Amino acid sequence: MRGRFLSLEGGEGVGKSTQVKRLAAALEARGLNVVVTREPGGTEGAEGVRGLLMQGDVARWSAHAETLLFAAARADHVEKLIRPAVEAGSWVLCDRYVGSTRAYQGAQDIDDAAILALHGFGSKGLLPDRTLVLDLPEGEGHARSIDRDGGAADRFGARGPDFHRAVAAQFRRIAAAEPDRVRLVDATGAVEAVTAALIDALADLLP
Numbered sequence: 370m371r372g373r374f375l376s377l378e379g380g381e382g383v384g385k386s387t388q389v390k391r392l393a394a395a396l397e398a399r400g401l402n403v404v405v406t407r408e409p410g411g412t413e414g415a416e417g418v419r420g421l422l423m424q425g426d427v428a429r430w431s432a433h434a435e436t437l438l439f440a441a442a443r444a445d446h447v448e449k450l451i452r453p454a455v456e457a458g459s460w461v462l463c464d465r466y467v468g469s470t471r472a473y474q475g476a477q478d479i480d481d482a483a484i485l486a487l488h489g490f491g492s493k494g495l496l497p498d499r500t501l502v503l504d505l506p507e508g509e510g511h512a513r514s515i516d517r518d519g520g521a522a523d524r525f526g527a528r529g530p531d532f533h534r535a536v537a538a539q540f541r542r543i544a545a546a547e548p549d550r551v552r553l554v555d556a557t558g559a560v561e562a563v564t565a566a567l568i569d570a571l572a573d574l575l576p
């Protein structure tokens with residue numbers, strides 16, 4: 370039987386990595402076989418592209434070049450890991466996916482239709498069965514990231530508050546436009562409360 374494909378999305382420091390692990394444990398406790406992965410990355414080739422994307426100066430890549438690199442990494446990830454695992458019956462939990470391209474590159478004026486067309490070409494348009502977008506009030510994710518990293522930032526984290534506000538707005542726009550597939554989840558509570566809210570937002574998919 371086919372498994373399921375779920376993605377966790379949201380801005381910097383909202384708790385995606387924390388919740389992917391907790392959600393995986395909760396699904397495994399229900400007897401499901403779970404594969405945890407992330408973007409950019411997840412396969413050897415895509416992790417190589419991650420290095421190119423995350424390191425260096427903010428201006429190292431234009432928004433257009435960045436969009437192509439994310440799509441190329443995703444095509445490899447989908448072909449070699451995500452699609453085979455779902456077809457083999459696993460539940461794949463992905464920390465970021467094409468929603469992040471729509472939000473982060475969309476926030477740099479890359480057209481949403483162009484991103485989806487590229488996704489159609491590179492990854493045969495594979496979309497998660499459910500995308501869970503963790504949402505925090507402005508500045509809270511950044512504050513959590515500073516606590517976690519002590520101020521060190523990659524090419525995206527280093528951008529200013531206007532950029533991160535635009536990213537959050539894009540995530541909210543996507544969730545409002547696709548309410549059946551994409552759910553906005555309040556990430557302000559304690560980790561246990563956020564996990565419970567995520568499981569709630571998946572209830573109709575669970576066996």
Ligand SMILES: Nc1ncnc2c1ncn2[C@@H]1O[C@H](COP(=O)(O)OP(=O)(O)OP(=O)(O)O)[C@@H](O)[C@H]1O
Pocket residue numbers: 379380381382383384385386387388513514516517556557558559560563
């Ligand atoms: N519900 C929560 N309440 C308070 N702190 C939290 C909560 N969830 C996660 N954190 C903490 O916030 C920090 C960021 O969490 P995490 O690394 O999971 O976020 P992320 O969304 O994966 O970040 P990034 O986008 O930068 O990869 C970590 O130090 C984590 O322990």
Ligand SMILES: Cc1cn([C@H]2C[C@H](O)[C@@H](COP(=O)(O)O)O2)c(=O)[nH]c1=O
Pocket residue numbers: 381407408409439465466467468469470471473474525526
């Ligand atoms: C998949 C994807 C990611 N990004 C950005 C978002 C983050 O700033 C980094 C990834 O860092 P993380 O610590 O692993 O969350 O990359 C993006 O701009 N576009 C994308 O498609």
